[in-house]
Amino acid sequence: xxxxxxxxxxxxxxxxxxxxxxxxxxxxxxxxxxxxxxxxxxxxxxxxxxxxxxxxxxxxxxxxxxxxxxxxxxxxxxxxxxxxxxxxxxxxxxxxxxxxxxxxxxxxxxxxxxxxxxxxxxxxxxxxxxxxxxxxxxxxxxxxxxxxxxxxxxxxxxxxxxxxxxxxxxxxxxxxxxxxxxxxxxxxxxxxxxxx
Numbered sequence: 001x002x003x004x005x006x007x008x009x010x011x012x013x014x015x016x017x018x019x020x021x022x023x024x025x026x027x028x029x030x031x032x033x034x035x036x037x038x039x040x041x042x043x044x045x046x047x048x049x050x051x052x053x054x055x056x057x058x059x060x061x062x063x064x065x066x067x068x069x070x071x072x073x074x075x076x077x078x079x080x081x082x083x084x085x086x087x088x089x090x091x092x093x094x095x096x097x098x099x100x101x102x103x104x105x106x107x108x109x110x111x112x113x114x115x116x117x118x119x120x121x122x123x124x125x126x127x128x129x130x131x132x133x134x135x136x137x138x139x140x141x142x143x144x145x146x147x148x149x150x151x152x153x154x155x156x157x158x159x160x161x162x163x164x165x166x167x168x169x170x171x172x173x174x175x176x177x178x179x180x181x182x183x184x185x186x187x188x189x190x191x192x193x194x195x196x
Contacts, residue, residue: 017076022068023047026105027080029088033105036083036095041065046098051082124150158185 004010011019016035018024023044026035038044041064048057056062056078061071068075083091088104095102106114112123112135120142123135139148161184165175178184 014072017072020069021065022072023076023079025076027076027083029083029086029091032088032107034083034088034092035103035105036079037101037103039101043100044068047095047100050094050098050100051079053078053082126150126153128153128156130156156187158187161186 014025016026021039023036023038026033036047038047044062044065045054045057048054056075060067062068062075092102092104104110111117117123121138122140123137126134126136128134134153136150136154138150141148161179162175165178165184166172170178175184179186
């Protein structure tokens with residue numbers, strides 16, 4: 001956005017890559033994906049050494065960020081061939097120790113078991129009237145002056161069917177007939193609303 005706002009230059013789509021910094025994108029590892037977020041030439045040199053590819057850091061096409069941006073495709077292809085040989089956690093541990101920014105790209109099951117997600121109480125666990133447990137995501141913003149909460153559980157599938165049909169003019173006998181014929185699903189514990 002900034003390039004367009006200040007210079008009128010509209011960057012070409014780059015997938016999840018950064019238009020002005022290379023390498024700054026996701027890469028496939030042996031067991032998933034991770035993001036490499038190189039921010040300067042020193043980090044790039046350290047990353048190349050970590051991968052055993054110091055030659056890339058010394059290559060004149062890649063020694064500066066401007067060169068890396070201009071030669072994005074060939075550099076990213078060379079890096080991808082190295083990164084795919086690592087397990088994500090192993091490479092990220094080595095990157096972290098070397099001060100190289102990066103992080104995992106998590107699947108949803110990994111997101112919900114992430115220690116930070118648990119610490120921020122992103123998911124609340126509720127017991128249902130059937131004895132099952134349901135996990136609901138909380139409102140993402142934490143507002144100290146107006147805290148949010150989950151006030152009620154979602155109804156079971158079909159719980160409001162009787163009430164909706166009654167509001168449309170169906171009498172209890174017609175609603176029960178629809179239910180018996182399998183046209184309308186309603187849980188047993190939620191009776192059709194009686195007309196008064």
